[in-house]
Amino acid sequence: MLGEENSKFLSRTVKSGNLWKESGLLTPFGVHSNYRFTRPYPLFAKRGRGSRIFDADGNEYIDFSLGYGALQSGHAHPEIISALKSRIEQSYMLGFEEEASIMAARAVNERYSTEMVRFSNTGTEATMHALRIARAFTGRDRVLKFEGCYHGSNSDLLFSVKPSADDAGSPLRPVTVPAGQGIPAKMKESVVVAPFNDIAATEDIVESFNGDFAAIILEPYPMNMGVVLPRKEFISGLRRLCSRYGILLLFDEVKTCGKFYGGAEEALGVRPDIKILGKAIGSGVPVSAIAGRKEIFERVGPGKVSHAGTFNSNPLSMEAVIVSLKKVLTREAISRSQKLSSELASASRDLLEMNEIVAHVPVAGVSGAISFNSRQPENWRDFMAGNTGKWNYYYLAMTNLGVIPAAPGPDEQWTVSVAHTEEDIDITVEAFKKVAPRISSHFRNIGIEESV
Numbered sequence: 001m002l003g004e005e006n007s008k009f010l011s012r013t014v015k016s017g018n019l020w021k022e023s024g025l026l027t028p029f030g031v032h033s034n035y036r037f038t039r040p041y042p043l044f045a046k047r048g049r050g051s052r053i054f055d056a057d058g059n060e061y062i063d064f065s066l067g068y069g070a071l072q073s074g075h076a077h078p079e080i081i082s083a084l085k086s087r088i089e090q091s092y093m094l095g096f097e098e099e100a101s102i103m104a105a106r107a108v109n110e111r112y113s114t115e116m117v118r119f120s121n122t123g124t125e126a127t128m129h130a131l132r133i134a135r136a137f138t139g140r141d142r143v144l145k146f147e148g149c150y151h152g153s154n155s156d157l158l159f160s161v162k163p164s165a166d167d168a169g170s171p172l173r174p175v176t177v178p179a180g181q182g183i184p185a186k187m188k189e190s191v192v193v194a195p196f197n198d199i200a201a202t203e204d205i206v207e208s209f210n211g212d213f214a215a216i217i218l219e220p221y222p223m224n225m226g227v228v229l230p231r232k233e234f235i236s237g238l239r240r241l242c243s244r245y246g247i248l249l250l251f252d253e254v255k256t257c258g259k260f261y262g263g264a265e266e267a268l269g270v271r272p273d274i275k276i277l278g279k280a281i282g283s284g285v286p287v288s289a290i291a292g293r294k295e296i297f298e299r300v301g302p303g304k305v306s307h308a309g310t311f312n313s314n315p316l317s318m319e320a321v322i323v324s325l326k327k328v329l330t331r332e333a334i335s336r337s338q339k340l341s342s343e344l345a346s347a348s349r350d351l352l353e354m355n356e357i358v359a360h361v362p363v364a365g366v367s368g369a370i371s372f373n374s375r376q377p378e379n380w381r382d383f384m385a386g387n388t389g390k391w392n393y394y395y396l397a398m399t400n401l402g403v404i405p406a407a408p409g410p411d412e413q414w415t416v417s418v419a420h421t422e423e424d425i426d427i428t429v430e431a432f433k434k435v436a437p438r439i440s441s442h443f444r445n446i447g448i449e450e451s452v
């Protein structure tokens with residue numbers, strides 16, 4: 001299906017191929033995160049600097065994957081390196097609280113308009129903890145999530161992440177589908193799934209349970225199905241619904257916290273009860289946070305709600321948060337990245353149109369995505385209707401020209417970091433100028449025509 005682009009990739013990335021085979025002898029699928037597995041095999045990277053990443057074969061790429069959005073700072077940001085270097089000499093692990101964790105908590109509160117914070121290391125831990133707090137606060141167990149949203153690898157929420165059309169049931173009343181094996185059947189009973197962007201269907205579902213939910217959790221801009229733009233009335237409707245029934249509204253901002261300066265609240269004007277932050281706040285150093293109102297967070301503590309972790313608020317992650325939020329991801333730097341992201345989107349749209357390729361290019365702050373869909377996806381069902389073959393071809397062809405156009409996978413998106421330049425965008429657009437006509441002709445040759 002991917003034709004000569006596949007052969008080109010194989011010949012450019014021989015070392016990656018060999019390393020992947022070696023890794024596969026020790027590690028399932030040769031990767032330490034299922035999402036990293038791509039066909040024909042994943043690239044093995046060696047180093048990164050600014051907007052660039054270098055693979056094991058020495059190929060250089062403009063990187064718009066950026067650690068799945070964690071590197072909003074770009075690779076190896078000099079301010080982060082210098083802060084980490086000076087910290088590491090004092091200690092990289094204390095196992096006690098320290099002044100830096102106060103400064104980091106303050107930086108989070110100021111930026112995201114929250115009152116109290118708890119740090120951990122990954123988005124997965126943060127969503128798990130947030131849910132536990134919501135359950136304790138409301139005294140209820142049931143949770144509502146949206147089809148196609150991903151909230152990390154904890155079993156609580158590993159449902160209907162990417163359900164197949166055969167399993168997913170009715171679009172207005174989706175079935176709760178476990179995302180893979182090993183998830184206790186009992187857990188399914190406490191998770192109800194609703195269609196994103198449909199407030200009427202969500203209201204019906206919540207009302208059918210008499211509002212008996214601890215939390216409604218969502219990615220406010222779903223970014224595990226490309227980029228989905230939320231309808232304003234959907235988000236404000238969820239806020240009203242939660243307030244009506246005493247349900248906590250949880251924004252999983254593991255991705256969106258870096259896409260807009262103040263996260264999704266700034267873009268949407270709606271305040272959730274708990275914000276879950278990750279990725280960008282540490283510029284690539286593993287750190288996550290949950291934050292929200294004092295009244296909710298006061299439930300956490302010894303003998304109350306469990307929230308713990310040996311590596312929580314470790315010196316390196318705290319240093320990374322302080323420097324990222326105060327010095328690197330400034331309002332000015334983020335708006336520059338947003339501008340570049342819009343320019344990339346608009347040039348991509350023009351080229352798609354010129355080459356008569358049916359696609360949409362939604363943009364949310366510093367991120368955007370090409371969806372080879374006949375309508376701009378508003379939810380998982382729309383997203384599933386897209387042409388993943390075209391996306392895979394686009395990804396491979398761009399990679400072969402030295403541009404990693406997005407995180408790997410049609411369900412991912414690009415991130416424009418604060419290190420990307422106008423020149424990076426120009427080079428990327430030039431590459432897409434070559435790739436777009438190839439997409440048209442390749443799919444015409446193999447008998448898949450556009451239905452414009």
Ligand SMILES: Cc1ncc(COP(=O)(O)O)c(C=O)c1O
Nearest residue numbers: 122123124150151152252254255
């Ligand atoms: C919206 C969202 N929530 C949670 C997570 C899990 O974060 P982590 O991979 O750091 O555990 C991710 C990861 O991509 C995510 O996109």
